[in-house]
Amino acid sequence: MAGGDTLRDTEATHFGFREVPLAEKQALVDDVFATVARRYDLMNDLMSGGLHRLWKDAMVNTLAAPKSSRPFRLVDVGGGTGDISFRVVEGAGPAVTSTVCDINPEMLKVGEERARERGIDDRVTFVEGNAEELPFGNSEFDGYTIAFAIRNVPRIDRALAEAYRVLKPGSRFLCLEFSNVDVPGLDKIYDFYSFHLIPRIGRMVVGEAQPYEYLVESIRRFPNRAVFSDMIAAAGFERVSATPMTGGVVALHSAWKI
Helix, strand or coil: CHHHCCCCCCCEEEECCEEEEHHHHHHHHHHHHHHHHHHHHHHHHHHHCCHHHHHHHHHHHHHCCCCCCCCEEEEEECCCCCHHHHHHHHCCCCCEEEEEEECCHHHHHHHHHHHHHHCCCCCEEEEECECCECCCCCCCEEEEEEECCHHHCCCHHHHHHHHHHHEEEEEEEEEEEECCCCCCCHHHHHHHHHHHHHHHHHHHHHCCCHHHHHHHHHHHHCCCHHHHHHHHHHCCCEEEEEEEEHHHCEEEEEEEEC
């Protein structure tokens, strides 16, 4: 089953193209992001040619956090370095706040430092937690974002159920994730770049190719837009949509808790 969802702890899932016990995947993913934490944003620039900034801006614009004094609470899951949260808070009204929830303490540490440097640590808070079991109450948040992180969750269905649980009725779920390229010719170029060049870039920048080999492999194993949309709907969300960008390299998934 795609993404390792609905599997029991005793069964297997995938870490990239490797089959591993489900209980071990999270630790392996944690090791990857601990390795690249300090240079994660730099690598995103190099891997995407800077396009990740435009994709994230599209997500933030779609969220449309209020620019007025109306309170708005965002939970940004898997957002360790704070990239999405900073964009939201700095472009919104004074009563907009964000809670970054990430399972990796090294990523959170980087995010906390950057929030202090920007002078917005009173509006962006950082909480260690698992997307499959969020440390928040029911119906706490006005918005939920997750960018380039849900494919690393061992049980995607549980993460989607938790997203639904913590959102208030009438609130929006947004997921930005790599997708399936659907432009003839671009798919072959993208595969060559991903499997041959990205690991080399990773070796030059962080000293290791393995974390980026995993990241590329995890992209290829992620469900396509239609399958993932069905998973979002199965979690209880309505008005589910998927907008491909850059020829399908990424997609912005949107849904509402009605």
